[in-house]
Amino acid sequence: QLPVDAILHFSNNHAKPSHLHFQYGTAGFRTLASSLDSVLYRVGLLAGLRSKRLDGKTIGVMVTASHNPEQDNGVKLVDPRGEMLEASWEQHATLVANASSAEELIHALNEVVRVAKIDLSKPSRVVYARDTRPSGPALIRALEDGFRALGVEARNAGVTSTPILHYLVKAINTKGTEESYGEDSEEGYYRKLSTAFRALVAGKRKLEPLLVDCANGVGAQAAEKLREQIGDKLPLILENTDTDARGALNYNCGADFVKTQQKLPPSIAPLLEKGQRACSLDGDADRLMYYYVDERGHFRMLDGDKIAALVAAFIVELVKLAGLDNTIKVGVVQTAYANGASTKYLAERLPVKCVPTGVKHLHHAAEHYNIGVYFEANGHGTVLFSPSTQQTLKTHEPSTPAQSTALTHLINLTELINQTVGDALSDMLLVEVVLAHKSYSGAEWDSLYEDLPNRLVKVVVADRNAFKTEDAERRLVSPPRLQARIDELVRKYEGGRSFVRPSGTEDVVRVYAEAAVKSQADELAFRVAGLVY
Ligand code: NG1
Ligand code: ZN
Numbered sequence: 274q275l276p277v278d279a280i281l282h283f284s285n286n287h288a289k290p291s292h293l294h295f296q297y298g299t300a301g302f303r304t305l306a307s308s309l310d311s312v313l314y315r316v317g318l319l320a321g322l323r324s325k326r327l328d329g330k331t332i333g334v335m336v337t338a339s340h341n342p343e344q345d346n347g348v349k350l351v352d353p354r355g356e357m358l359e360a361s362w363e364q365h366a367t368l369v370a371n372a373s374s375a376e377e378l379i380h381a382l383n384e385v386v387r388v389a390k391i392d393l394s395k396p397s398r399v400v401y402a403r404d405t406r407p408s409g410p411a412l413i414r415a416l417e418d419g420f421r422a423l424g425v426e427a428r429n430a431g432v433t434s435t436p437i438l439h440y441l442v443k444a445i446n447t448k449g450t451e452e453s454y455g456e457d458s459e460e461g462y463y464r465k466l467s468t469a470f471r472a473l474v475a476g477k478r479k480l481e482p483l484l485v486d487c488a489n490g491v492g493a494q495a496a497e498k499l500r501e502q503i504g505d506k507l508p509l510i511l512e513n514t515d516t517d518a519r520g521a522l523n524y525n526c527g528a529d530f531v532k533t534q535q536k537l538p539p540s541i542a543p544l545l546e547k548g549q550r551a552c553s554l555d556g557d558a559d560r561l562m563y564y565y566v567d568e569r570g571h572f573r574m575l576d577g578d579k580i581a582a583l584v585a586a587f588i589v590e591l592v593k594l595a596g597l598d599n600t601i602k603v604g605v606v607q608t609a610y611a612n613g614a615s616t617k618y619l620a621e622r623l624p625v626k627c628v629p630t631g632v633k634h635l636h637h638a639a640e641h642y643n644i645g646v647y648f649e650a651n652g653h654g655t656v657l658f659s660p661s662t663q664q665t666l667k668t669h670e671p672s673t674p675a676q677s678t679a680l681t682h683l684i685n686l687t688e689l690i691n692q693t694v695g696d697a698l699s700d701m702l703l704v705e706v707v708l709a710h711k712s713y714s715g716a717e718w719d720s721l722y723e724d725l726p727n728r729l730v731k732v733v734v735a736d737r738n739a740f741k742t743e744d745a746e747r748r749l750v751s752p753p754r755l756q757a758r759i760d761e762l763v764r765k766y767e768g769g770r771s772f773v774r775p776s777g778t779e780d781v782v783r784v785y786a787e788a789a790v791k792s793q794a795d796e797l798a799f800r801v802a803g804l805v806y
Pocket of ligand 2: 555
């Protein structure tokens with residue numbers, strides 16, 4: 274039986290605004306923070322149910338709105354292995370969030386208990402955290418009321434990054450087992466990453482200082498702690514670290530600003546010397562964008578696609594050096610937003626798969642390779658080593674010193690990389706390891722391939738649900754005949770590629786276009802947008 278009285282009691286303080294509809298999408302629930310109180314309370318209840326369903330395994334709850342403006346907030350559930358919430362539960366979450374009254378809420382919860390076959394007598398455990406948003410503490414209190422109502426054993430991880438919360442979830446659930454992911458504490462996370470990093474750069478030259486734009490978010494605190502532990506091989510200069518200044522979070526800085534504006538954050542511009550590497554984190558430190566200013570003073574962006582190219586090529590090389598290229602297959606997963614030049618570069622070297630937008634799709638597809646590298650162009654991504662591959666790496670007997678070294682590097686990479694989810698700080702150390710091993714400057718990394726000029730625009734339409742796609746979102750099946758008209762336009766542009774899809778996080782349709790020259794990419798994007806409108 275559900276503890277109905279307790280649920281009703283706390284519900285009084287967390288009534289749902291009647292005019293709002295909530296949807297658990299690719300980013301969990303995300304909207305204006307001032308609308309989210311009832312959602313947080315109900316997510317507290319739901320997280321408890323999810324844990325009971327999984328026999329008391331620890332579920333994660335992260336309160337953040339990532340790269341979105343400071344006045345927004347959001348909440349996401351994390352499954353026991355540190356991964357995104359299982360898809361079927363997204364509907365349960367949406368159902369529970371939209372119950373119009375306390376009685377309806379009980380009804381919706383009972384429905385979840387029935388459909389998901391939950392044994393309410395099981396224990397429930399949750400670990401939760403928030404980013405630095407000023408709306409965070411009040412929303413956390415609403416979440417905690419949900420835990421209280423259901424009697425959840427809850428652990429507060431405080432203010433931390435999204436990837437650290439994912440790490441904690443996995444570490445807690447694997448504690449004391451053979452697959453132990455690491456110590457279940459923030460310190461354990463810093464120690465794990467920095468130990469692996471120091472081992473990977475041992476004997477390498479000291480790297481040039483790296484400027485890190487922390488987006489005035491939670492990444493600032495994490496980067497500071499990491500900096501203390503990674504040693505002197507990589508000097509980090511931390512900028513935009515003011516987490517207390519109102520309105521500063523993600524404002525004119527951060528990974529999303531860099532990717533969408535395709536320019537330097539104004540606060541970084543005066544600090545950056547020609548050729549010097551810099552990178553931007555987003556507001557919850559799970560996205561990473563690199564960049565530099567070239568000899569002619571031009572801004573050059575090294576996005577998620579460039580990171581994927583750098584990292585995948587390096588791993589393929591190590592696997593070969595270790596003598597394991599017949600046993601371990603490396604593959605890459607991208608979305609339709611990957612720059613066409615990156616796809617070409619990668620596909621000439623290893624298998625590449627395209628999947629629909631959203632980390633869960635990338636993550637699942639990457640699990641099908643022995644080593645799966647996935648990155649969204651916007652800088653969210655990681656590398657997954659399958660359990661059997663990790664076993665192979667541990668047990669393989671190298672026959673030469675060179676094989677042995679490569680093998681050790683691969684094992685250290687499995688420790689350096691946060692395999693639960695994209696992690697800006699782990700990815701940053703990964704990039705720096707590759708640059709150190711290859712003795713690459715930013716410009717040399719950049720020259721792996723030349724990005725095709727591209728343009729992304731949003732179009733506000735009456736009903737974005739009228740847009741249906743196929744082929745990993747690269748083609749429209751509805752509205753009827755629209756795809757044929759897009760194809761006809763694209764044919765007129767040299768190196769042209771364009772696709773249209775409904776956003777999963779905003780009430781818009783996105784249009785992406787590429788062409789051989791910038792003005793043509795812009796023109797193609799606007800002409801396709803004209804067809805959509
Ligand atoms: P939507 O709004 O579905 O395009 C955006 C990003 C995704 C992903 C999600 C989740 C683009 C074009 N889309 O999705 O890559 O990051 O947000 O945050 O960048
Ligand atoms: Zn983020």
